[in-house]
Structure formats: C-alpha cells, structure tokens
Amino acid sequence: MNISLKLRLSIMHLMLLALLLTIFSYGIFITNKKFLIDTTAIRLRAQAKPVIESWMSVPNSIFPFDKVKLDQFALDLSSRDTKALILDNSGNILSWGNHLITEPLSVLPDKFYYSISLSGENEVTYIAKEKSGIFLVVLIPLRGAPASHKILGLVQLSTPLSGVYEILDRQKLMLKLGIIILLISGAAAGYWITWLSLKDLTSMVKVCNTIAEGDLDLRIDLPKRKDEIGQVANAFDNMISRIEELFTAQNRFIANAAHELRTPMTSLQGSLEVLMRGAQ
Template sequence: MSRLRTLRVRFALWTAGLLLATMLGFSAFVYWRTAQGLRESLDAGLRASAAQVVTGIGGENVNIEDGQITLGDAVADPVALAQLQEQGLTIRVLRSDGTIVQAVGLYRDLPVDRASLQAAGGTPVFSTVPISGSGHVRVYTLPVQEHGQLAGLVQIMQSLEPVDETLQQLLIAFAFGIPVLSGLAGVGGYWLAARALQPIDAITRTAQQISAADLHARIELPPTADEVGRLAATFNNMLERLEDAFRRERQFTADASHELRTPVAAMEAILTVTRERARSGPEYEQALDDLLAQTRRLRSMIEDLLRLARGEVRCDTEREAVNLSFLLADVVETLQPLAEERALALHTDIAPNLTLIGDSDGLIRLFLNLIDNAIKYTPRGSITLRAARAGDQIEVMISDTGIGIDPAHLPHIFERFYRVDPSRSAGGAGLGLAIARQIVTAHAGTISVASQSGQGTTVTVRLPAV
C-alpha cells in the first residue's frame, strides 16, 4: 500500500488515467462519426437506387395501370434479381394502405412498418426495421404519383449488417487498443517519473545522512539548469549556511562557557585560599574586593550575552526620532572623566540637528562601547569624534592615536569573543564590537574599522538620516 502512495506510481496512474479518458472520449467521437457516416452513405445509396427505379416509371422498371404500379419486366429478370441480391437490395411495391403488391429480393416478405406508411403523405421516409436475430434493415419508402394522385409506394431495403460489422470491428479495436495503450502509457510514465525523480532520491539520501553533529554531506549531482538542478544547488547552499550557523553557535557556546568559567574559577580560588587559615581584617576586605570585581565582570558578561540574544527584538520594537547630535554630546560628556583620568584629550566635531529614527538606548550603548574601547586602547594622545551628514546618511567617525590593530585581524574583530591579542584584552570578554555591529545592523547601517598597528584606529559608523 505504501508503494501506491509514491510519486512514481501516482504519476504513472495519472498518466494512464489521463490517456485512458482521452482515448475513451476520442474513441466515442470516432465511433459516432463512423456510424453516422456509414448510415448516411447507406441512405444515400438507397435514395439513389429509389430514384433510379422511379425514373423508369412507365418503362422497364415500374408500370402504372389503372392507377396502380407494378414492377416491370427488367426488375423481374433473373439477371436483375441476381444483381439485386448481390447488392443486398430488396424492392417492393405497396399500396397506400401497406398492402404488398409485388416484391423482389431477400427481404420481400418483411412486414410493413407503420413508419413507412407515412410516405403516403407525399414525403419520402427512412425507417429501420428489426429482423429475426439481432439484425436490422434500412428501409427507404418513396411515394409514386400520377397526375397528382398517389399511385403507390416504392420501397428500397438493404441490410445494416455491413455497417454493424464495421462498427463491431471498430469496437473490438478500441476494446483491445485502449487498455494496451493506457498500460504502456502507465509503464512509460513510471519509467519517466523514476528517471526524473532519481535526483530527488539522492537529495533524500543526503538529507537522511545529515545531523546537527555532521553537516558536511552534499548532494552530488551533475550541474543542470532544470528545476531539480536548482533544487539541489539551493539545498547545498542551505546546508552550507546551516553548517556555518552551527559552527558559529558551537564556537559561541564554547567561548561563552570558557569566558564564564574564568571568573567563576577565580572566585572559587579566592574563597579556597581565604578559608585555608584565619585572615586579618584587611585581608578579608581584599578578598571581598576581589570577589566583587569578579562578580561585576561576570554580571557584565551575562548582560552582554543577553543583549546579543535580545538585541534584535529590542531594536525592532522601540523606534523613535533621535537627535544624534545631542546623544553624542551626552555620551562624550559621560566619558570625559574617564579620558581625563588617563590623561587623554577627547575632541568632538559634531554637526547640529543630526536626526534619525532608531532606539536611543541602543545608540547610547553603541557609542559608549566604541568610545570606551578607544579610551582603553589609547595609552597616550587623543581621541576625536566627528559626526556629519553625508548625503542621506549620518557618518560618525571615532579616531584614536592608540596601539592600533594589525590588518590581518580586522575581518574578525566583530566576531563574538574574538580578541586580537592579550595586550588588547583589557579585562573584556570580546563581546563589545559584536554588540556594536548588531545595533548598527538593526538600524540598517554599516560599521567599519581602519587601523594599523601602532598608528591608531578609526571606526566609522553610517546610519540612515531622516
């Protein structure tokens, strides 16, 4: 039963069924047209024979005496009778009341049907009369008049057996041909479906081999431009994206586990060492301070992870008109004490009334993160923030004179937990730039970094302006 549900079998059945229905309809039309044509041909022959007989009235074919008609000697001749029998024709002469006056031919004793007598009204009549067995005779009744008066009726009859035999042979041909052709069509449809669906089987086998632990399998098919080829290429591309996503998620999970384990291990070590012996008050205070620092680091890391997980939802829901000029000024004012503490000059060049539609909290977090990074990695010198409108965008550039980044690391700095080298860790978890890129992407903007080791760094953020 399960095989009957396969696409191959269904395609074969549909193909055979469609051909069967088409051929049945076509065969019915052919049979009807053939039957109609044969009967029309037979009627035309009877009409022509009747006309030939009637044209001989008063001559060799039909005689009229005292208002009554009889067959002439030419019709009663043995040679003529033989020809009539060879043609299968029967000629009869009737009175208007249906009495047979004279008849020659095979069906001369056939009873007169009532339909034939309607010809007495002056109009020729065709009728079909059954005979013994299962045969029928076609009868053409022609009225004969003399001086406007009905003299009698002339009937020309011929068996329908040749027509019936021809139609029966046609039915036999249809009865054998239609099932055979339909069966061949079903077999052909199954073969074509199996050939066309062979790549689908390959896709199915490949899909069965795939699991979350192994996404390396690919569909091996010759490149084609048809639907199956495009399906296979799309499936392979999807697998590549899934493999990349799983790889990044596994890496993220591993990195997050490692980063979260570090402060927990430090806290455990502090507690273990502190409990080894009695400590003085200042030592306990120092241990508590160390625990507080690790706790804050752990909380900051967890908050960053939550922002990465929920950042897209927040940036998509809370949108409003934001004056970026005021926002940047506030961010710089907030970080000014930190820059002064490190003896750094924090310069700004912000154009007025830079407005966009966005999430103000997310934008504050973005620029706090970027300026804080610049302060962390600039031992001496200055940091400059410039903001201006560039066409339909707002361009914000944050430049520093810090330690810089080697160009080889630039493609990876926005990855989660990525660190250029230990000298740039500064106690962070490597999530700040990942969060920054997420916020910029949620605002339909772009972020880029240009840097050289020892020559400072410039971060450029472009956001759509209003």
C-alpha cells in the same frame, strides 16, 4: 494506503489514458458506422432513382394501379441484396420484388415511418431489427410529377446490414487490440516518465536522512531543475545553510562564554586557596 507516489501517478496516468482512448475509439466507431450506413443508403437511392424516373416518365405506366406492371416495377427495383415493396398512400402493400411469391418479405412496412414519408418528406431512412437480421430501410415517395405535392404511393427498399456489421465487428476488435497495445505502451512510458521526474525526489530523501544524522555540510544541489522539485530542493538547501550558520554561531558563543568565564573562575579559585591557607 501505503502506495508510493510513483505508483499512484502511474495509475492515474493509465486511467486517464484509458478514458481518452475509450472516448476516441468510440467516436471513431460511431463515425464509421454512420458513414457505412449513409453510404449504403446513398447506394440504394442511386440504384432506384433511374428505375423510378424511367417508370414514372411514362404516363399511366403504373397509376392507376396495375398489378402486373407493379410487380415488374418492384422486380426492377430489387436486386440480389435489395428487396423492394410498393405501397399505396395508405401503407398497404401493392407489390413486392420477390422473385417467387412464396419468398418471405424481408421487412414489413412500419406505420410510423411511412406516415412520416407520406406527410411530405422526400425520403425517410431508418434501421429495422427483424428476426432474420438487421436491415436498412429507405422510403421513397412516388409522385405524379417531380414538382407535385401529391404522393401516389411509396417505394420501400430494404437491404441487410450484415456486411456493414461484419466490418464494424472487425473494426471493434481492432480498436480493442489497439487500446490494449497503447495502454501497455502508455503504462510503460508513463512509469518511465514518472520515475525520471521523481528520481531527484528520491535523492532528496536520502540527503535528508543523512542530514538528520548530523551531517550539516551535505546539500541536495539541483541547480539544473527549475520546476517545483528544484524550488523545494533550493529552499531546503537554503534552510540547511541557515541552520548550519545558527549552529556555528551557537558553538562560537558557547566557546567565547566558556573562555570568558574561565579567567574569573581561576582567580576566584586562587583567592579561596590563599584564604584557606591563612585560616590554617
């Protein structure tokens, strides 16, 4: 494939830059996504904690289960963008924080996660994908006392992540635009740096072609370059100097040999002429 070294180096530089930018952007995106989701989970816990402590501090306020009180408890835990479910220790729904009974539940309990929470985990957080959207779900165990190991039930808080994903979509778009701009800038800068680095190499080719035509007095002469190109240029100049010395010595030898052979040949020619005249 007849592609110049300059272009090959520029393409390699562009591919490496694209790979690094992609990895870096992906890392930023994942880190920011985790931060936004963790922040949302912290907000849900912070909103629910005083409500749970207030209700659980009153003996027999909820347990044994009182449907009216459980409904009020669930409503207190709910807000405009947060739905609360009260589950027993078997995962059954006891109450939900809907303002109307006809309102659909946002996220149904997941047996796998509430079994983990019932096994002793203080809090369990996970993301649920429903037909109505993507939700962040937080499960908080309800204990009879703060230090008690007995779990009486669970509070499930769920909130839609549509706002978080809107932010992430905007960030994704900005990262893509940033990658495109940086790739264009990087390609231009990479091509210029490559051209600057290989400029002397192009001059070397021109000098070599001129020397090949017979001009052995010409030299590349790159004393300021100490890199590999400078070393090649210096080695080439030394080689041409040596070749020129050999040609000079060869020409001198030929000239001396011709001079040394000219005198005996002249004498021999004179002797032959004398012999030829004597024979006549």
